[in-house]
Amino acid sequence: MHVASRFRRLFFGTARLLPAFAVIVVGLQGCATKPPADDPDAVADYEQTNDPLEPTNRVFYAVNNGLDTVILKPAALAYRFVVPGAVRDGVHHVLSNIGSPVQLVNDMLEGKPRRAGDTTMRFLINTTVGVFGIFDVATKWGYPDHDADFGMTLAVWGVPEGPFLFLPVLGPTDPRDAAGFGVNIALDPFTWIGTGPNHPGWTAFTWSRFGLNAVDARERVLDPIDQIKKTALDPYATFRSLYRQHRRAQIQDLRNDNRETVPVWFPQPAATPAN
Amino acid sequence: MITRRNCLTLAALSALVPLSARAQSTDKAATFVKIVGDKLVAVVNGPGSVAVKRAQMTQIINSAVDVDGIGKFCLGRYWRQATPEQQKQYLALFREVLVTNITSKLGEYQGVTFTMGRGKPQDEEAVVSTTVVRPNNAPTAVDWIISNPSSDPKIIDVVAEGTSLRLTQRSDYASYLTHNNGTIDALIAAMKNQVSQNS
Numbered sequence: 001m002h003v004a005s006r007f008r009r010l011f012f013g014t015a016r017l018l019p020a021f022a023v024i025v026v027g028l029q030g031c032a033t034k035p036p037a038d039d040p041d042a043v044a045d046y047e048q049t050n051d052p053l054e055p056t057n058r059v060f061y062a063v064n065n066g067l068d069t070v071i072l073k074p075a076a077l078a079y080r081f082v083v084p085g086a087v088r089d090g091v092h093h094v095l096s097n098i099g100s101p102v103q104l105v106n107d108m109l110e111g112k113p114r115r116a117g118d119t120t121m122r123f124l125i126n127t128t129v130g131v132f133g134i135f136d137v138a139t140k141w142g143y144p145d146h147d148a149d150f151g152m153t154l155a156v157w158g159v160p161e162g163p164f165l166f167l168p169v170l171g172p173t174d175p176r177d178a179a180g181f182g183v184n185i186a187l188d189p190f191t192w193i194g195t196g197p198n199h200p201g202w203t204a205f206t207w208s209r210f211g212l213n214a215v216d217a218r219e220r221v222l223d224p225i226d227q228i229k230k231t232a233l234d235p236y237a238t239f240r241s242l243y244r245q246h247r248r249a250q251i252q253d254l255r256n257d258n259r260e261t262v263p264v265w266f267p268q269p270a271a272t273p274a275n
Numbered sequence: 276m277i278t279r280r281n282c283l284t285l286a287a288l289s290a291l292v293p294l295s296a297r298a299q300s301t302d303k304a305a306t307f308v309k310i311v312g313d314k315l316v317a318v319v320n321g322p323g324s325v326a327v328k329r330a331q332m333t334q335i336i337n338s339a340v341d342v343d344g345i346g347k348f349c350l351g352r353y354w355r356q357a358t359p360e361q362q363k364q365y366l367a368l369f370r371e372v373l374v375t376n377i378t379s380k381l382g383e384y385q386g387v388t389f390t391m392g393r394g395k396p397q398d399e400e401a402v403v404s405t406t407v408v409r410p411n412n413a414p415t416a417v418d419w420i421i422s423n424p425s426s427d428p429k430i431i432d433v434v435a436e437g438t439s440l441r442l443t444q445r446s447d448y449a450s451y452l453t454h455n456n457g458t459i460d461a462l463i464a465a466m467k468n469q470v471s472q473n474s
Contacts, residue, residue: 041352045449085411223383231376233465237450241443249437 050163051240057166061236064171068218076218090134092216096145097126097133098209102188106148110156114259118143146257147250150187151180155251164240172243301394304401304424311339311430312389312405319384329378336377341422341429342370348431349445350459353452357459365459368466375473386410389417400424400431407435 032054035042051057079088100123107116122138122145130137139145154176155161162175170181185191190209193202232238318331336342346369347354357365392404401424407415420432433440448462455461 042453045352045453049446049450227380231372231469232447233451233462233469234447234454238443238447241446242438245438245442246436252437 049240052163053165057164058236060166060168061239063168064166067169072214072218073222075215076222079215079219080222088216088219091212092220093126093130093136094133095209095213095216097123097130098190099188101190102184103148105187106150106153106184109150109153110148110254112254112257113261115146115148115254115257118146119148146253148254149180150183151177151247152251152254154180155247156254161244161247164244166236166240172239174244174247177247298396300425301396301401301403304419304421304428305391305394305403307339307421307424307428308394308403308405308419308430309391311335312391314339316387316389319381319387325381328381332378332381333374336374339430340373341431342366342373344422344429344431345373345441345444346370348441349448351445351449353448353457353459353462356457361459361463364463365466368463368470371470372466375470379473384409392416396424401428 032046032052035046037043083091100119104116104119104123107113107119121141121143125138125141125143126133126136129135136145159176161177165173165175165178167173167178170178173181191206193199196203228238228242229235314335315332318328318335321328323331343366346366349369350357350365354362387407387409389405389407392406394401394403396402397420399422401421403419403421405417405419407417409415416436418434419430420434421428422431423429431441451465452459452462
């Protein structure tokens with residue numbers, strides 16, 4: 001019931017926004033001009049960059065940058081200044097432990113049983129021995145963390161990444177990852193519990209989690225982002241390149257993770273007889 | 276039957292020879308990375324003022340990194356369009372920018388250590404994987420791309436968590452050039468500006 005109503009709200013909310021969004025995009029003269037066909041190098045560059053909405057994307061990059069400068073970055077700096085490193089680590093671990101169910105679903109949808117096993121063990125160990133996820137004991141016990149989200153799942157299913165997008169609030173992404181972001185939220189059991197005036201506790205929890213996640217994530221990249229903005233001639237293009245390379249590396253790691261699923265103590269399948 | 280087996284042995288052997296040569300060059304690349312890495316760690320964690328450390332670091336970069344090669348790669352298709360004078364200016368600036376970018380991070384890497392992973396051949400090059408550990412930071416997977424691993428090994432790229440230094444730099448320059456009508460002088464001016472701001 002809650003899920004259905006949430007979906008409806010989400011969908012109709014977005015649908016109502018769409019015309020406004022379309023007006024903004026058209027108003028921004030959203031398309032990058034394709035270079036003339038007689039300049040094959042430039043055309044190759046344009047296609048490799050795969051950023052047909054670049055002018056629009058740059059506007060949102062500027063908007064996000066502004067929001068970051070006045071809201072998120074000061075919050076992250078304050079967080080770093082006030083909260084000791086060990087506590088920040090604890091907060092990070094708790095947040096990532098709360099994210100385990102979604103991670104597990106994605107591990108399974110990606111067809112990676114060993115990753116799903118790792119996630120399950122991590123959740124069990126860290127929730128108990130790690131005191132509600134504050135301490136990451138599981139990594140020390142041989143169950144390291146890995147990345148899993150629905151964008152990666154779509155990639156494994158063969159969905160192409162599509163052109164680059166820079167969305168308000170969300171930041172650098174592509175159609176596949178933007179869709180994955182939405183599905184990830186829908187998959188999260190914590191979002192199934194209703195929010196609103198009747199559930200003040202859960203509303204507070206959901207928003208605290210959302211806010212803490214943003215501040216935690218921003219705090220962890222304070223120095224790298226400062227460095228990029230200082231050293232890049234075109235930070236937008238640098239972030240675009242870094243985002244894509246990072247996503248491709250995550251997906252490559254996922255594809256290459258083909259560990260055996262038969263435990264060592266289980267009778268091994270008979271080796272193929274040599275002839 | 277016997278001839279067939281001989282043929283197979285021969286085929287297997289011929290396949291093995293280039294394989295072992297490649298394995299050997301990969302080993303050489305790994306040794307090279309280990310030596311350079313040890314030197315870098317010694318400088319970063321060693322005593323001495325920041326100025327001294329920067330000088331030592333610059334020396335290591337100049338001897339172990341193919342800075343000009345990376346510079347050419349980063350300019351991409353514009354390298355051919357540049358005049359010899361522009362190429363010379365660009366390479367000199369590129370070296371300065373690269374060295375400043377690396378040495379300015381010296382402080383952040385205090386206490387750094389690294390462990391060697393496996394190496395593998397990739398085309399004419401070799402990739403050596405390492406894990407870099409900094410205090411209070413999650414371990415980072417760093418791959419080193421080594422050119423001419425058996426004769427004259429040089430670092431031509433550093434890939435941290437899947438992001439390549441030279442690819443990122445190339446897209447930065449490419450975008451800057453696209454938005455400045457592809458004039459290489461504009462890029463050179465921007466780089467000059469960058470160098471003067473940092474020094």
